[in-house]
Amino acid sequence: MKRSLDIVLSVFLLAALLPLLFILSVLVRINLGSPILFRQQRAGLFARPFTMLKFRTMGTARDKDGNLLSDAERMTQFGRFLRSTSLDELPELINVLKGEMSLVGPRPLLLEYLPLYSAEQQRRHDVRPGITGWAQVHGRNALRWEEKLRLDTWYVDNHSLWLDLKITLMTIGQVVSCRGIRQEGHVTSEPFRGTVPLALEKAQPEGRR
Numbered sequence: 715m716k717r718s719l720d721i722v723l724s725v726f727l728l729a730a731l732l733p734l735l736f737i738l739s740v741l742v743r744i745n746l747g748s749p750i751l752f753r754q755q756r757a758g759l760f761a762r763p764f765t766m767l768k769f770r771t772m773g774t775a776r777d778k779d780g781n782l783l784s785d786a787e788r789m790t791q792f793g794r795f796l797r798s799t800s801l802d803e804l805p806e807l808i809n810v811l812k813g814e815m816s817l818v819g820p821r822p823l824l825l826e827y828l829p830l831y832s833a834e835q836q837r838r839h840d841v842r843p844g845i846t847g848w849a850q851v852h853g854r855n856a857l858r859w860e861e862k863l864r865l866d867t868w869y870v871d872n873h874s875l876w877l878d879l880k881i882t883l884m885t886i887g888q889v890v891s892c893r894g895i896r897q898e899g900h901v902t903s904e905p906f907r908g909t910v911p912l913a914l915e916k917a918q919p920e921g922r923r
Contacts, residue, residue: 819844
């Protein structure tokens with residue numbers, strides 16, 4: 715049932731949003747150049763890699779040695795607008811239609827994070843990743859990684875069509891309010907480097923954190 719709904723709704727949304735997708739494609743081309751879409755390998759169902767699609771939000775500025783500048787330096791005002799409104803996520807509807815993602819599920823993360831998860835956190839890959847999810851409506855990028863991954867595995871254990879509907883409705887409020895777009899000091903959130911059990915972290919002296 716969930717997969718059937720994903721197909722029907724992604725087809726409907728792609729058709730309904732076609733004029734907007736065309737306009738955004740033109741604006742990305744004008745403001746950021748080519749390519750229009752950002753493609754990146756992410757971990758999908760059962761941790762299988764797939765290519766996630768998003769509208770580009772960053773430029774390609776490089777230093778004198780030819781190295782890309784930091785994300786913060788390459789982020790444009792137009793790119794910030796796309797991220798704050800989540801319009802950059804719309805091409806992921808294609809991933810949903812292809813069966814690589816779902817409308818609702820844990821957000822797909824980088825392949826390089828796979829060796830860093832605990833056995834419990836690995837369970838987030840037992841369902842298809844989503845455009846929005848339980849962690850996204852409870853803080854999005856502002857959450858600590860431990861909390862974000864805990865919410866992901868909670869969704870795996872409790873997902874249902876009713877919960878997906880609730881998350882979808884909560885997502886609308888999240889997008890309108892522009893909450894949780896980024897962590898302080900980061901374009902989105904800090905990189906995941908593995909987690910330390912909260913009890914152990916609290917027990918460590920301040921200077922060792």
